[in-house]
Amino acid sequence: MIRKIRRDEILDCVEVICKSFMTVADEFGFTIENAPGFTAFATTEERLVYQLEQEQRQMFAYYSDGQMAGYYSLLKQNEKECELNNLCVLEEYRHEKIGERLLEHAIAEAGRMGCSQMNIGIVEENVKLRKWYEAHGARHIGVEKYDFFPFTCGYMKKML
Numbered sequence: 001m002i003r004k005i006r007r008d009e010i011l012d013c014v015e016v017i018c019k020s021f022m023t024v025a026d027e028f029g030f031t032i033e034n035a036p037g038f039t040a041f042a043t044t045e046e047r048l049v050y051q052l053e054q055e056q057r058q059m060f061a062y063y064s065d066g067q068m069a070g071y072y073s074l075l076k077q078n079e080k081e082c083e084l085n086n087l088c089v090l091e092e093y094r095h096e097k098i099g100e101r102l103l104e105h106a107i108a109e110a111g112r113m114g115c116s117q118m119n120i121g122i123v124e125e126n127v128k129l130r131k132w133y134e135a136h137g138a139r140h141i142g143v144e145k146y147d148f149f150p151f152t153c154g155y156m157k158k159m160l
Helices: 007-028 045-053 098-112 127-135
Strands: 002-004 058-064 067-076 081-089 117-123 139-145 152-159
Touching: 002 098, 007 045, 007 058, 007 067, 007 081, 045 058, 058 098, 067 098, 081 098, 098 117, 117 127, 127 139, 127 152
Parallel strands: 081 117
Antiparallel strands: 002 058, 058 067, 067 081, 117 152, 139 152
């Protein structure tokens, strides 16, 4: 089941995001020292509360047997575009199509928000993730290298 999260579930979201992204950090050798701004290390209760209350991000979680197993948020960037953030699934729930359900839900929510384009940022070196998004209709549109990350940021878009 996917539903909008409540303010009192923010700490659960932080835990799911950090644990989920930590598998990426481990795979690619990211640490708090070499990538303090990476999602696994930089997601905090304060940050998510700000995103929920100040930025008015739409936040959703996937629940399996009452446990939060996945998460994503959407930020409306302008009249027609939104950004998909932190789509993730806890490692123990992967390969059960939860990510696909979350992505489909995000696409539907973005449409309800009046968006015709969804923007997605990824770790460019994560070829498996890039191919997954491409298999779901996203198109790779560019890369950017920032000094504060030991990886390249890849940018994708999905027309809705």
